[in-house]
Amino acid sequence: MLNIGCHLSSSKGFLNMGKEALKINANTFQFFTRNPRGSKAKDIDEKDVQALLQLMSENNFSKILAHAPYTLNPASADEKVREFALMTMEDDLKRMEYIPNNLYNFHPGSHVGQGVEKGIELISNTLNTILKESQTTTVLLETMAGKGTEIGRSFEEIKAIIDNVNLSDKLGVCLDTCHIYDAGYDIVNNLDGVIEEFDNIIGIDRLKAIHLNDSKNPFESHKDRHEKIGEGYIGLDAITRIINHPKLRNIPFFLETPNELSGYKQEIELLKNKYID
Ligand code: FE
Ligand code: FE
Ligand code: ZN
Secondary structure (H helix, E strand, O other): OOOEEEEOOOOOOHHHHHHHHHHOOOOEEEEEOOOOOOOOOOOOOHHHHHHHHHHHHHOOOOOOEEEOOOOOOOOOOOHHHHHHHHHHHHHHHHHHOOOOOOEEEEOOOEOOOOOHHHHHHHHHHHHHHHOOOOOOOEEEEEOOOOOOOEOOOOHHHHHHHHHOOOOHHHEEEEEEHHHHHHHOOOOOOOHHHHHHHHHHHOOHHHEEEEEEOEEOOOOOOOOOOEEOOOOOOOHHHHHHHHHHOOOOOOOOEEEOOOOOHHHHHHHHHHHHHHOOO
């Protein structure tokens, strides 16, 4: 079965996200843990969370994916910016334990001129501070397009971060199809080769979620602009091969395409029709 969902607004609470997902025939979803600018998160409403967990188990949901504010930068040169990222992620992970055994994704960060090695060291330090032996959440590093000084533009950079983390069994990877295509991984003409490279460098078992997006820009553009499924440079044929790939087909897919709920519903229907059960 295709496990698929899309990004949903968390403003109406947990249960409502679950209901919205059901409405569009999704069996998972992604949400921001708080306002993308990283302000204070609302208090957890335990009844609301329990109601979502029940809906999820009744409807065979796969793991859901929380996304950290994308403005955080644990690789910043400014200690205050790093500290803010650390505090926010630490608080998010505490809150994630109300929805145990799910996924929390973050953008590794930008080294802002300090160099990749320094950036990797700072990101690993943050993870070494916030990861706890007792947590049930798997923290995912997102593959990035390589805009500016973004870290995570290559599988080697992601692997280097993981290698520097003590509790690395708490870590996984979220592969964003738009980002890796923009970063120069040719998933259109050589999907098998890219998956093999991922497996050789990081290990396919680390791959826990896929952001399924088309790209507004051509191969290796380092731009990071998502497009609707089938309307960008990746195209529907390549996306069909991605969702059916034997190494990928059981991983949950999350749409982050420029859509309202009705557009997401259509994309989910389209992809279910392209999925070979
Ligand atoms: Fe992201
Ligand atoms: Fe993404
Ligand atoms: Zn993106």
